[in-house]
Amino acid sequence: MEGNHFGKNFTDLRRTLHLNTMSAGTVGGIFGCTGPALIIIGGATSGGLTYAETISWLFAVYFFSGLLGIYLVLKYRQPITGAHSIAGAVLVAGSLAHFSLQEAVGAYIVAHILVILLGASGLIDKVMKWMPTPIIMGMIVGVMIHFAIDMITSITVSPLLAGSAIIAFLLSSRFMKKVPPVLTALVIAVALAFLTGAFQLQSMPGSLTLPQVILPAFSMEAIVSIGIPLALLIISSENAQATGVLMSQGYRPPNNAMAISGSTVGIIAACFGGHSINIAGPSTAINSAEDVGAKDERYAAAFTNGVIFVIYGLFASIIVPFVIAMPSVIVTVIAGLAMLGALINSLKTAFSDDSFQMGAFFALIIGMSGITFFQVSAPLWAIIGGLLVSALIENEHFSHKLRAEKAQKVEQRENIPSEKRAESL
Secondary structure (H helix, E strand, C coil): CCCCCHHHHHHCHHHHCCHHHHHHHHHHHHHHHCHHHHHHHHHHHHCCCCHHHHHHHHHHHHHHHHHHHHHHHHHHCCCCCEECCHHHHHHHHHHCCCCCHHHHHHHHHHHHHHHHHHHHCCHHHHHHHHCCHHHHHHHHHHHHHHHHHHHHHHHHHCHHHHHHHHHHHHHHHHHCCCCCHHHHHHHHHHHHHHHCCCCCCCCCCCCCCCCCCCCCCCCHHHHHHHHHHHHHHHHHHHHHHHHHHHHHCCCCCCHHHHHHHHHHHHHHHHCCCCCCCEECCHHHHHHCCHHHCCHHHCHHHHHHHHHHHHHHHHCHHHHHHHHHHCCHHHHHHHHHHHHHHHHHHHHHHHCCCCCCHHHHHHHHHHHHHCCCECCECHHHHHHHHHHHHHHHHCHHHHHHHHHHHHHHHHHHHHHHHHHHHHHHC
16 A cells, blocks of 8 residues: 555554565665765865764755655655765765855755756656656666676675675575575675674764754855756656656655655755755665565665664764775675665566667666766666657657557546445445
């Protein structure tokens, strides 16, 4: 069941929070709190931010994205995971050398206002409903395949840690059906890292660093350089990935609501230095995989993920040293293993029939290329490229899709009266 049954969904957590959902949510949380956090730390350092400003940035993106995820999963009973834009963090990191933090915050606010306006217009949902599913799935595979590739190449970095994690995953999948294989791989990898001294824990801070309120300054140059590209990234990269992942698992994501809720929270987060609040593509893929549990239980994984983000944001100054100490190869290999189910399912959906096959393939390879033009990243170009290719050589597939949608609407209208009669009885 999916819907606006907030109280019931919260009550059902006692049943849906089990080993599989909590393990997936933990893996998604670890993924989101490690590599992406290091990008922010590196960007803040290169941008000349103080330690307090860096911690405030981390607090903003993790605390508020965690709250967003918790709200959305309880409202819609879908594994919708709040996060910040990794690509957006890279964009901002390169811009802080040219703009003040106050100007950057002003640009963040404008970006979120643009996203809210597009969401309120209903345009986002209409576009995603019209989009051919194979092309979306091709984009998802192309954009996320690097997680699986990096998982394999990580063996050359640390054969012991990466190789042991992969072997543990495979053996657990074969012989320990009741234990999530990703959890087994994570435990083995972390244990070996401790035993081999791969964790390099630095000195701990003496006290908790509190977040800072940062007043915005609105600069047209900063809005053009940061705000508009950031809005495009939120819609076309982050939210689009999450939407595609959820669709591949049979959910009907509330696209407009995700955009509006995310950017409403994002405006608040911006006042503490947070660059974006949106829906996570990779973490949503981890939390929505088939091996997480029954379809109506997977929202509990995203709930767990959200709780971890909230805690991480509140205690960022204490937890960051542990994040820096964790070997990056563990994050890489565990993320790749957690993505396997979503990648396989998306591939099946993209190439399961004869419709939009060339468009889906071009969406896949454009997504894999990682190209960026005019501050717009590969996910959007993958969709545009796939649509152009299909429009050129698969035009009849659009006509077939339109006829199928019209037939479905007619069937739904005819079924509504009978359903109402059945309810009255």
